[in-house]
Amino acid sequence: MSSYLRSAVNPKALGPFVVPVGIVSIIVMMVVPMPSFLLDVLLAANITLSLVIVLVSLYVTRPLDFSIFPALLLVATLFRLALNISATRLVLLDGFAGHVIEAFGHIVIGGSLVIGLVMFIILVVIQFLVITKGAERVAEVGARFTLDAMPGKQMAIDADLNAGLIDEGEARRRREDVAAEADFYGSMDGAAKFVKGDAIAAIVITLINLIGGMTVGILQKGMAPMEAVNTYSLLSIGDGLVSQIPALLLSVSTGLIVTRSATSGDMGSSVVAQLGAQKRALQIGGGAAVALCLVPGMPKLPFLLLGAGVLLIAQKLPGPVEKAAEEAAEQAAATAPTGPAPDSPEALLGEMRVDPLELALAPDLVDLVDTAGGDLLDRVRALRRKVALELGIIMPPVRTHDDLDLPLSSYGIRISGVEVARGQAPPGTALAIGDGLEALPGRAGHEPVFGLEGKWIPAELRHQAEMMGATVVDRASVVITHLAEVVRTNASRLLGREDVRALTDVVKRSHPVVVEELTPALLSIGEIQRVLQSLLDESVPIRDLVRIFEALSLAAKAGSTTDGLLEAARGALGPAIANQYISDGRLPVMTLDPQIEQMLLESLRPGEGGIQLGVDTARAEALVTEAHRLYDAAEQRGITAILVCSPILRLPLQRLVRLATPRLPVLSYTEISGVAAQIETVGVVGGVYPAVA
Known part of the structure; x- marks a missing residue:
């Protein structure tokens, strides 16, 4: 029996029925008369519900935590209007509308009609002209700004995802939050109109009660004019006050919700913390x-x-000097030297060591790695995980340090001590990418990965640039996106033999037979490294090492060369290689003219670096130019095309095409044969070829 009662009062079990039953009951209240006792209970429930809503508005940490508020505001307003109708019916029929209204009419306002009218007018003025008007304006502006800022927020999420700071699940959750925030403020813009209309309805209903009550008392019940005035006026004012107080509480809740800014706690804690500072x-x-x-x-x-x-x-409270001393002590404790002496052999060997990957920052960019406000180091750590999941390699730790030789506002990315990329990230700015930015102050710049033109604008103008349609990216996102592209482009240089040994040991724990058959009997770690580096050079992930090792074992037993080992590994990964270029169920490909392909097959010659194309310079240049033109034309239409050819021709053709178009993938017919997509031809290479004689 007790378990049945507990399940019967469980809020989660009652949740699906509370609102539908409540709305039906509200509609019934507007039509069917109710006893005064039930009206007292419902009036008390109305006041309690309004108070609870105010307290919830105070304790939520962000508006989206109370996203049901606009709908709840509509239901509460409808409930209060239904109570007004029920109270009006009882006042006009019986001259009595329960003890709650009587208490407000006699005890709260002392039985004085003048005091009651003054209090009622003051409450209406406060609600209608102050709270409701301000909340309505804030909701309107908040809705407009939130909708205008949506593209910028979406781009920031995409930047964090590309940088590896967040995964797909977190990115999906943030996008849902952005959409929910836009829906919430749009709903609040409309819900504010409910509050405004409710205030107007309260005035009209009170006037109707006054006029109607005195008319009923004098004409139907034969009361003296003064008796009718005293009786119905006090009841009408009491009813107005009973309704106006919950309405005022809901107006306050609306104002609290729409004026909340970004804080880490509830409103009370934030007020105490910020005033105490x-x-x-x-x-x-x-x-x-x-x-x-x-x-x-x-x-x-x-x-x-x-x-x-x-x-x-x-x-x-601690003063500024005490705070500064505490922060300085904490920083000194964190940076206290604990290693060997600067001139010891250990320290000198450490300084002599060449780091595989470095990020050098100009002195004015050190704030990017400052633990007090910069998150660049956290993003670098997240990037290592993202690279491992994408390419299948363990990205070496990034040594981040300042470099006095770098120009101000610049950074450099180095691999094995050699600078391979450099970019700009001026302090206190953000990169705005788009057109029509001439009105904004700043200096010209460009996005380092895709080369998009932009402008480094002051960070405080970020929202203004987003409203102008620009995509705004913070400095840390620019740096980490650039670093990620450099790592992807130079992945083969970052894969050392120790890394290959570690990857082999991981495979050996789950597939020992595969590793024991391959190494050291057939291939050494160095030979496996060369194959994996060649795969990475052609932007092929090496995550599926089991299938790669199995293919290498078969090819090595047949005495294949390094090129043969590479093609064997690609053959095992063929569907996975082609799958990364499929978009919307289609695989866009560029093919070779049959005559051109036959001529290239006949020109194949063995060389020291593998099989080469034995064609003259003019023919090779014409072929490369035509392939580059078709690839650019497809890219301008938003299509990433691949070039397909015969398996034996793929590798030498890849080496030739890479000189002019390094981003153009070259696949063999075998590699695309197993894909579950529609193959769409976007161009044929060879249109200008016969002209070259």
């Missing part, structure tokens, strides 16, 4: 309150008690 302001305020005691005729005790209390609180 300003010790000098509290000292001046407390001193001013005490000074008011000196004004002749001013009551001294209240100002003296309050001023002394504020001064006492300010005295207990």
Whole structure:
């Protein structure tokens, strides 16, 4: 029996029924008369519900935590109007509408009609002209700004995803939050109109009660004019106050929700923390309150008690000097040297070591790695995981340091001590990418990966640039995106033999037979490294090492060369290689003219670096130019095309095409034969070829 009762009052079990039953009951209340006792209970429930909504609005940490508020506001407004109708019916029929309304009419306003009218008018003015008007304006502006900022927020999420700071699940959750935020503020813009209409309805209903009550009392019940005025006026004012107080609470809730900014806690905690951080302001305020005691005729005790209390609180708070000392002590403890002496052999060997991957920052960019506000180091750590999942290699740790030789506002990316890329990230700015940015101050710049033109604008103008349609990227995102592209482009240089040994050991734990058959009997670690580096040079992930090792074992037993080993590994990964270029169920390909392909097959010659194309310079240049033109034309239409050819021709053709178009993938017919996609031809290479004689 007890378990049945617990399940019967479980809020989650009642949730699907509460709102539908409540709305049906509200509609019934508007039509069917109800006893005064039930009206008292519902009026008390209305006040309690409004109070609970105000408290929830205070304790939520962000508006989206109370996303049901617009719909709840509509239901609460409808409920209050239904109570108004029920109370009006009882007032006009019986001259009595329950003890709650009677209490507000006699006890709260002292039975005085004038006091009741004044209080009612004051509450209406406060709600209608102050709270409701302000909340309506804030909701309208918030809805517009939120919708305008959506593209920029989406681009920021994509930048974090590309940088590896977040995964697909987190990116999906953030996109849902952005969409939910836009929907919420749009709903709040409309919900504010409910509050405004409710305030107007309260005035109209109270006037109707006054006029209707006196008319019923004088004409139908034969009351004296003064008796009718006293009876129905007090009841009408009491009904208006009972309805107006919950309406005022809901208006306050609306204002609290739409004016909340980004804070890490509830409103009370945020108020105490932020006011407590300003010790000098509290000292001046407390001193001013005490000074008011000196004004002749001013009551001294209240100002003296309050001023002394504020001064006492300010005295207990740490001042700027104490805060600075604490921060300096913490920083000194964190940076205290614990290693060997600077001239010891260990320290010298450490300085002599060449790091595989470095990120050098100009002195004015050190704030990017400052633990107090920069998150670049966290993004670098996240990038290592993203690279491992994408390419199948363990990205070496990035040594981040300042470099006095770099120009101000610049950074450099180095591999094995050699700088391979350099970019700009001026302090206090953000990169705006788009057109029509001439009106914004700043200096010209470009996105380092795709070369998009932009402008480095002051960070405080970020929102203005987003409203102008630009994509705004913060400095850390620019740097980490550039670093990620450099790592992908130079992945083969970052794959050392120790890394290959570690990857082999991982495979051996799950597939020992595969590794034991391959190495060291057939191939050494160095030979496996060359094959894996060749795969990475052609942007082929090496995550599926089991299939790669199995293919290498078969090819090595047949005595294949390094090129043969590479093609064997690609053959095992063929569907996976082609799958990364499929878009919307289609695989866009460029083919060779049959005559051109036959001529290239006949020109194949063995060489020291593998099989080469034995064609003259003019023919090779014409072929490369035509392939580059078709690839650019497809790319301008938003299509990433691949070039397909015969298996034996693939590798030498890849080496030739890479000189002019390094981003053009070259696949064999075998590699695309197993894909579950529609193959779409976007161009045929060879249109200008016969002209070259």
